[in-house]
Amino acid sequence: MRLTPFLCALPLVAATACISKPAVHERALYNNELCTQQLAIGDLTRAEVYCDLGLEFSPHYADLWVNKGLISLQAGKKEEAKKHFIKALRFNQEQAQAYQNLGFIYLEEGAYGKAHDNFQRALKVNPDYLEARYNLGLTLMKMEKGEEAKKEFRTILAVNPNIANAHHNLGIIAYSEGKFEEAVEHIGQAAQLAPDVSNVWNDYGVALMELSRFADAREAFSTCVRLEAKNPQCLNNLAIAQRKAALIDSAGKEERETLAAENTADALYTMAVHYNEKGLVAEEERTYKKCLRLDGKYAKCHYGLFKIYSEAQKRDAATIACKNFLKYGVAEEFPSETESCEKFLSQDSY
Incomplete structure (x- = not known):
């Protein structure tokens, strides 16, 4: 079962009233505000009219070139948008939105190195630029640099x-590292x-x-289905969680009945084997531990x-369990198990 991470970049940012050189004509500032307003409501035609008019007053005004880039980008003209963002940076090398938006394009194109560099430049101009920091973290995830990505998300x-x-992406990284809690x-x-x-619910x-929190998982998948009734992953995972939860309910009843009748190491070992046959690993482990609390020398547990x-490739825990088995088990009684354990201990790694 795999995660379906919500790996999307945060929105592009329109430029408004950033400092740029040389001095900006007041009509350019005014038209930039109008351009930004039209961008916000999706009227690209009127936005471009205002931006072009502003550039007639101040052709070196970087913020207008950023908004020109956004207009092109929203119109599906990525290469043209890149040219506008690059031009904005020529006129103002501290135009953080231009770095952010250029990085966004590179991220979507899979040019992660270029995306990384542009997001870092945006943060050098403004360390509080959360959109750029989030997108830098996302880029680092794409580059499989989990530790660096975690640092950015934690800073946010x-x-x-x-x-x-x-939070979601930190969870995805933790999942990939086997840190499920x-x-x-x-x-x-x-x-x-x-x-x-x-x-997110999926x-x-x-x-x-x-x-093995199957009942809780069932509720999470049910929420996903309520939100998106035809989501195939949620529907499939819900069916699996329902079956697992039913098995747990059944096994729990069986365990309670078994323990009520006979609370011994032998009974608990038998119960753990039943869990193993049903694929309920967490319950199997928990029952072996119960067994050993009753009888710490019970080799089979x-x-x-x-x-x-x-x-599960938990070598330290496996080594302890293996040594305990060899300490309390008799080779003549458990020949294959003894051989398996000794072979494990003789290996440098598995």
Whole structure:
């Protein structure tokens, strides 16, 4: 089961009243404001009229060239937009919006190195530029530089803890690193902050599934389906979570009945094997641990933990479980298990 990350860049920013040299004619400033207003409502034709008029008064006014770039970009003319943003930077090398918007284009094109450089330049001009910082973090994720990306998203949340996308992407990185509890924490916060985004709920459910919290995952996927009834991932994941939750309910009842009848290490080991057969790994692990709390020398439960940890590539935990099995188990009684454990311990890595 995979996440469907909401990896989208934050919106482009129109330029208004940034300092530029030489001095800007007041009519250029006025027409730039009008151009920005028309851009905001999507009237590209009128926006371009105002921008062009402003450039007649101040052809070196960088903010107008930024807005010209946005007009081209919204019209689907990326190459033309690039030229306008580059021209803005020629007239004002501290035009942060031009760096941000140019970086946005490069990010969409998959030119991550160029995107990275432009977002960094925007932040050099204005370290508080959250859109540029978010997009830099997103670019670093695309470049598979998770630690650097986390730093940018954490910086954003230090300034504004209510940015859902930053929480979501931190959760995605944590998930990719196998840190499922951390993933659940961040994606859960994203779901609270952006309750109408279906993919966030799907990702929340996926992370919950890794912790075997199937009933909670079922609710997350159900929310996703309510928001987007035909979302194929949510529908498929909901069906899986419903089956898993039903198995847990059934197994829980069986466990309670078993323990009521016989609360012994043997009974718990048998119960753990049933969980294994149903693919309920978290419940299997929990039951082996219960077994060992009753009888710390019960070799089969130590071996059961060894199998879980070795398959999950948790070497330290697997080594401890393996050594405990060899300490309490008898080779003649468990020949294949003993051989498997000894082979594991003899390897430098798995």
